[in-house]
Amino acid sequence: MKLVGIVGSNAEFSYNRILLNFIAKNFKKLVDVEVLDIKDVPMFNQSDDQTNSEVIQNLNNKIMQADGVIIATPEYNHSITSALQSVLEWLSFKIHPLDEKPVMIVGASYDVQGSSRSQLHLRQILDAPGVNAIVMPGNEFLLGEVYDAFDEDENLKDAQTAQFLETCIKKFIRFINVVKVIHAPEGMQDVSDTEDLYATGAIDTTVEGIDMSADDWLEQAAEATQAVEGNTYVKLNRGLLTVNQLNHFLNSMPAELTYADSNNQFLYYNHNMEKEDMLAGRRPEQVGSPLAECHPERVFSGVSWVIQQLRTGKQDVVRTQVPTHGPDKFVVHSYQAVRDDEDNYIGINEYVQDIQPIIDWYLEQTGQQLTGGGVDAVSGATSKVDTVAGATVKS
Amino acid sequence: MKKFLSILGTNSDYSTNRILLQFIQKHFADQADIEIFEIKHLPAFNKPEDKTAPQEVQKLADKIREADGVIISSPEYNHSVPAILKSTLEWLSYTNQALIDKPVMLTGASYGRLGSSRAQSHLRQMLDAPELKARIMPSSEFLIGYSLQAFDDNGTLKDQQKIEELEQIFNDFIHFVDITNQLVNANETHQKQAANFSWETN
Numbered sequence: 353m354k355l356v357g358i359v360g361s362n363a364e365f366s367y368n369r370i371l372l373n374f375i376a377k378n379f380k381k382l383v384d385v386e387v388l389d390i391k392d393v394p395m396f397n398q399s400d401d402q403t404n405s406e407v408i409q410n411l412n413n414k415i416m417q418a419d420g421v422i423i424a425t426p427e428y429n430h431s432i433t434s435a436l437q438s439v440l441e442w443l444s445f446k447i448h449p450l451d452e453k454p455v456m457i458v459g460a461s462y463d464v465q466g467s468s469r470s471q472l473h474l475r476q477i478l479d480a481p482g483v484n485a486i487v488m489p490g491n492e493f494l495l496g497e498v499y500d501a502f503d504e505d506e507n508l509k510d511a512q513t514a515q516f517l518e519t520c521i522k523k524f525i526r527f528i529n530v531v532k533v534i535h536a537p538e539g540m541q542d543v544s545d546t547e548d549l550y551a552t553g554a555i556d557t558t559v560e561g562i563d564m565s566a567d568d569w570l571e572q573a574a575e576a577t578q579a580v581e582g583n584t585y586v587k588l589n590r591g592l593l594t595v596n597q598l599n600h601f602l603n604s605m606p607a608e609l610t611y612a613d614s615n616n617q618f619l620y621y622n623h624n625m626e627k628e629d630m631l632a633g634r635r636p637e638q639v640g641s642p643l644a645e646c647h648p649e650r651v652f653s654g655v656s657w658v659i660q661q662l663r664t665g666k667q668d669v670v671r672t673q674v675p676t677h678g679p680d681k682f683v684v685h686s687y688q689a690v691r692d693d694e695d696n697y698i699g700i701n702e703y704v705q706d707i708q709p710i711i712d713w714y715l716e717q718t719g720q721q722l723t724g725g726g727v728d729a730v731s732g733a734t735s736k737v738d739t740v741a742g743a744t745v746k747s
Numbered sequence: 748m749k750k751f752l753s754i755l756g757t758n759s760d761y762s763t764n765r766i767l768l769q770f771i772q773k774h775f776a777d778q779a780d781i782e783i784f785e786i787k788h789l790p791a792f793n794k795p796e797d798k799t800a801p802q803e804v805q806k807l808a809d810k811i812r813e814a815d816g817v818i819i820s821s822p823e824y825n826h827s828v829p830a831i832l833k834s835t836l837e838w839l840s841y842t843n844q845a846l847i848d849k850p851v852m853l854t855g856a857s858y859g860r861l862g863s864s865r866a867q868s869h870l871r872q873m874l875d876a877p878e879l880k881a882r883i884m885p886s887s888e889f890l891i892g893y894s895l896q897a898f899d900d901n902g903t904l905k906d907q908q909k910i911e912e913l914e915q916i917f918n919d920f921i922h923f924v925d926i927t928n929q930l931v932n933a934n935e936t937h938q939k940q941a942a943n944f945s946w947e948t949n
């Protein structure tokens with residue numbers, strides 16, 4: 353998910369800039385935040401239209417392409433700064449990039465109340481018809497007495513404050529998803545908000561403190577957990593194999609196997625081929641990523657729907673056929689719920705197979721032939737195929 | 748005769764708030780000497796390290812100090828006041844704090860029905876901030892809705908009832924200026940305290 357953070361101050365030194373940089377740095381596991389400065393934006397003047405200037409067009413484009421906007425506002429004389437006001441005037445005059453854009457407000461100021469009054473003003477301004485942003489309600493993040501809030505490394509000194517900020521950011525991610533649902537085209541029900549595809553939560557087995565998106569998540573996580581490998585024995589139900597044997601065994605399966613846990617984190621695939629040669633391409637660096645980062649956004653709703661079926665137990669397996677591999681293949685994606693001994697949903701086993709060779713073998717062995725609608729016999733695909741087709745890993 | 752400074756809250760070439768201030772200037776010429784100050788030449792505020800006011804800002808501050816009272820007329824931009832007026836107030840609060848204890852009357856004009864009422868409420872809250880601390884005339888402001896249609900070709904308010912309302916408010920303001928200035932003079936310690944307030948040295 354891509355956000356832009358707008359520094360609501362044009363001062364050379366700004367605590368609100370530090371705050372946004374902190375958010376970008378500290379929560380990059382959750383969101384990708386690009387911090388934008390407004391220092392070079394000219395004073396608004398309706399008699400001297402500079403909408404087409406580079407600096408305003410840059411803001412315009414960045415905002416339009418973002419999923420949401422975080423505005424960090426100081427408080428000047430109980431209101432927002434003239435610099436921020438001017439930006440919002442440009443962005444509501446001839447162009448309207450904030451129209452229906454999810455916005456989260458944060459703010460830092462000297463007063464103990466920490467910009468509470470300017471945040472209120474900002475809400476009212478963002479609500480004006482020319483701006484028409486969708487501001488996340490509640491969750492006011494106010495940083496008062498800001499001159500004392502950051503350490504030398506520009507990190508928030510107070511852990512509780514940082515924790516609350518994280519809660520606000522997570523809520524904003526959900527808020528953005530909810531807004532997407534509200535604004536989805538009529539008739540098509542978007543259910544992407546039913547699943548936390550960004551894996552912002554944690555379960556017992558989540559390896560915490562490691563950037564899920566890191567290319568070497570596996571190496572880092574293995575080190576952190578002191579994971580065994582190689583010829584070390586692992587006791588299984590029921591049997592004893594070395595890690596190497598286990599790897600070779602899984603790699604010999606006639607299917608591409610993928611495991612994502614109930615926190616929607618992609619944890620494993622049986623890596624025995626390069627991405628280009630796979631039916632549903634995966635890259636080694638993707639391991640560890642939240643499911644949201646493995647799929648294009650347009651299929652979030654479909655992915656969420658499938659996971660919900662499994663999580664809630666409505667179905668134990670959801671199958672879908674992906675027809676883009678040509679006539680000599682019949683590629684089926686099966687999403688199988690993984691449950692523990694108490695029948696709790698703990699994750700998803702996606703296995704992708706070309707079942708055509710099996711069908712051919714069956715026909716050959718039994719001397720039977722397919723007639724008419726043919727593949728109906730094996731297609732377990734439901735009417736939901738369309739919703740989930742394409743729910744494959746993004747290249 | 749009173750001496751008032753009126754501040755036009757916009758940098759726009761064409762402004763119905765300017766027409767309103769010009770009307771006020773003319774209509775009350777026998778009661779007060781009213782100068783209209785244009786803020787469009789002021790640089791944009793950017794919290795400079797040295798807290799000195801640029802020349803244009805100092806000029807405005809001097810005029811405010813010399814005046815018995817100040818009239819601010821503000822358009823409404825996005826339910827608030829234009830950035831250029833905010834910037835002006837930031838300069839005043841950050842440098843010379845010339846508005847402290849100054850009697851202020853608010854007027855406003857907007858194209859829509861509400862006549863900039865939301866901008867006025869923001870403006871009041873701003874003028875009440877510790878570095879501005881103006882003495883705003885309570886519970887009265889003069890607002891003109893549908894301002895594009897409100898004046899005739901000579902810049903005279905078309906609606907006679909509106910003119911009477913304005914006369915009433917202006918009359919109140921003259922009394923308010925007298926009372927406030929007496930009060931302020933009698934209470935100089937308060938003034939000193941307020942004048943010493945600064946966000947940056949707290």
Ligand SMILES: Cc1cc2nc3c(=O)[nH]c(=O)nc-3n(C[C@H](O)[C@H](O)[C@H](O)COP(=O)(O)O)c2cc1C
Pocket residue numbers: 361362363365366367368369426427428429430431460461462463464466467794836837838840841876877878946947
């Ligand atoms: C003109 C001006 C007015 C200010 N008014 C307020 C105010 O009303 N409330 C407040 O808490 N701080 C006020 N401050 C102090 C700001 O909180 C402080 O400058 C803060 O550092 C601004 O955020 P920034 O560092 O991101 O620019 C004011 C500062 C200036 C320059």
Ligand SMILES: Cc1cc2nc3c(=O)[nH]c(=O)nc-3n(C[C@H](O)[C@H](O)[C@H](O)COP(=O)(O)O)c2cc1C
Pocket residue numbers: 398440441442444445480481482757759761762763764765821822823824825826827856857858859862863894
């Ligand atoms: C960026 C921008 C935002 C505006 N927002 C508002 C608004 O929120 N409410 C309103 O009544 N008029 C709004 N207007 C329209 C008029 O400018 C406004 O009514 C103004 O008060 C007219 O004053 P003037 O004739 O002195 O410029 C907006 C204009 C601009 C350029």
